[in-house]
Amino acid sequence: MTRVSGRRPIRSRRSRARVVPLTQVPPKRLWIIFWILAAGLLGLVGRMAWLQLVQAPDLEQRARQLQTQRTQPLGQRRPIVDRTGRLVAMDEKRFRLWAHPRYFNMPGDAPNLVRPAEDVAAVLADPLARPAPALLRAMGTQASGIKLAEELDPETADRIRALGISGLDLEAYPQRVYPQASLFANVVGFLNAERQPQAGLEQSRDGDLARHEQTRYLRRGADGTPLPANLAPGAFYGDDLRLQLTLDSRLQQVALKALAEQVAKWKAQKGAAIVMDATNGELLVLASTPTYDPNRYWDFPTGRFREWSVQDLYEPGSTFKPINLALALQDGAIQATDRVNDVGKLMVGGWPINNHDKKAHGLVDFATVLQVSSNVGMVQAMRRLDDDAYWNWMERLGINQRPDTDLPGAVAGQLKSKKQFTSQPIEPATTAFGQGFSLTPLKLVQLHGMLANGGKLISPHITRGFRSGDALAPAAAPSGQQLLNPEVTRTVLQWMESVVDQGSGKGVKTPGYRIGGKTGTAQKALNGVYLPGAKICSFVATLPIENPRYVVFVVVDEPQGEHAYGSTVAVPVAKQIIDALLVVERIAPSKPAELNKLLNS
Incomplete structure (x- = not known):
């Protein structure tokens, strides 16, 4: 048998699987693993319980803070508009x-x-x-x-x-912005740099003008979507209320321009103009000069921040004569057909009383007394009224009381005590031609409004209240306390009409319209002493006489010049205001035929 040298026996290429003998795990090791897993699970359960039961409120609060958008109120104020909706303050x-x-x-x-x-x-x-x-x-x-x-x-x-x-x-x-600039500064006032109200309605109606605002909290989702949950009631409430005035910016502009021109022309200290609806007491015009721009209040003296026509007292002079005649008529002391003897000069209690023109007009009726503005004639007429009753009437008119008005800063007038008035004959005598007592221009307008509306003492005001959105508040209903008989007021208005037709008020005569009026040129007193040469010139008008509704009043303080009278200083301003009033309020002519004749000529 032949042997092959150098070769090793060939093994099978298929590897045999290695068998790992299994041994039994000791029970002790299993228990260790079990307790480790149990401890971990218990820790997770405990942590979850801690988060859910103990830390949940804090975690929820932190989550809400991240999810919630907070909007702080800016402290905005409600706008102010005039009677037609034009912005006055915003x-x-x-x-x-x-x-x-x-x-x-x-x-x-x-x-x-x-x-x-x-x-x-x-x-x-x-x-x-x-x-x-x-x-x-x-x-x-x-x-x-x-x-x-x-x-x-x-x-x-x-x-x-x-x-x-x-x-x-x-x-x-x-x-705060005032779009009309100085036009309503005397009424509205302004806010200073710290947004603190300093004058006018901004100050007197501060609480009402503050807009309804609250801190808003709005939750949002991860994508910014607003979530409706937990919204406070009224969170999206929009306060769109506006304070509406009774004033008309168109008439206010005419009045302020005319007034400023006359004050400059006569080198006067100041002037004021008021137009009132005598049926309900709404003021359509309350203008005074010099004024200021509330958008730049720091450029003006602080003395201009007050409305002197409702805060300063003066002796009304001859513009009060129609009021006196109405009191005497109402009390039955005089009759409409009576006459008085104007002798030109009287001595009362040792004091001389003269007519302004130093003339004696003889036996005259009361229409003529107003036409020539007779001081002596007024003293003769008011002597027929018992002094005690006279003083009682002055008190009933509220001469010494603050007018019932929403105008900021309004003050009461000054009236002598009843004892002084009834014991010193000079007191009722000087009161007969509008001196010896004092009131504000606003109060005089209120009293002439009583003549215009049939004897009711109304409350003059400049606001109609708050309205939402673009809606406008309606005019106030007629109101007032009845003090005089309507027949008495109609008689006095007819006498005042004769002043415009034939007397010192001719400057406001307008073809086709019946207008009544009375001029006044009074001495100016300071601390009870009359200032030499200092005068206050004024004029008051009522129109239309057949259906009286509007009272127009103009007063100019200390005009300079030899010919400074109510007829020369105040009447031209009133004429421009009345012309504008006839157009703006669309007042129908009293005498259409007369107007048509003039237009066709």
Whole structure:
């Protein structure tokens, strides 16, 4: 048998599976693994219980904070509009721009990169309309909290926000704006830099003008969707109330312009004009000059911030004569057909009383007494009224009481005591021609409104209340306390009409219309002493006489010049106001034939 050298036996290429012998796991090791797993499971259960039962309120609160958007109220105020809805005062949103240089970073920059202030100043120069070097100087070396700009409008704020620069903060705040400027400054007032009301309706109606606002909490989902849960009642309530005035900006503008021109022409101290609807007491005009711009109140003296026609007292003079005649008629002391003897001069209690023209007019009726503005004739008429009854009437008229009005700062007049009035004959004598007592221009308008509306003492006012949206409040209903007989007031108005037709009120005569009026040129008193040469010129008108509704009053304080009288100083202003009133209120002519004849001539 041949043997092959060098060869090893050939093994099978199929490897055999290795068999690992199984050994029994010790029970002790199994228990160790079991307790480890049990402890882990118990720890998870305990942690879940801790989160669910103990930490749940805190975690829920933290989650709500992340999910909730909080909106703080800006402290806005309700707007004010005139009787036609024109804006008189409103809030506009403004912005302050704060810079924090330590956080300056622009879109596309690395998160940790801090841009130099020069780069940010260069980008802000255009929207702020300020040179970059000026902005850079404003930033200085401060690292944070730098106020770069104030009173930015929303459009400018949007441009800055669109830049996406980190380290710039826009703070929103409301700013009170007065679109009519000085037109209603004497009535509305203004807010100072801290938004504190300083005068007018802004101050007297401060609580009412504050807009209804509350802190709003709105939950949002992860994608920003608002979640309706947990919204407070009224969270989305929109306060759109507006305070509506009775004043008409068209008539106010005419009155203020005419008044300012006359005050300048006669070098007077000041002037005022009032137009009232005698049926309900609504004031259509309450203008005074000099005035101020509430948008720039700091440029004007503080003395202009008060409305003197409701706060300053004066002696009304001859404009009070129609009121006196109405009192005497009402009491039966005189009759409409009576006459008085105007002798030109009287001595009463040792004091001389003269007519302003130093003339004696003889035996005259009461229409003529008003036409020539006879002081002596008025004293003769009012002597027939018992002094005690006379004083009682003055008190019933509320001469010494604050008028019932919504006008801020209104004051009471001054009237001598009853004892002094009845014991000193000079007191009722001077009161007969409108001196020796004092009241405000507003009070005189209220009393002439009583003659116009048939004897009712109404409450003059300038607000109609708050309305929602664009709705306008209706006019107030006729009201007032009946003091005089309507027949008495009609008689006195006819006498006043003769003053316009034949007397010192001719300047307001308008073809086709029946207008009554009375001029006044009174001495000016200060602390009970009459100032030499100082006068107050005034004029009051009522129209139309056949259906009296409107009272127009103009008063000018201390006009200079030899020919300064109510007829020359106040009447021209009243004429311009009446002409505008006839158009704005569409008052039909009293005598259409007369007007047509004039138009066709």
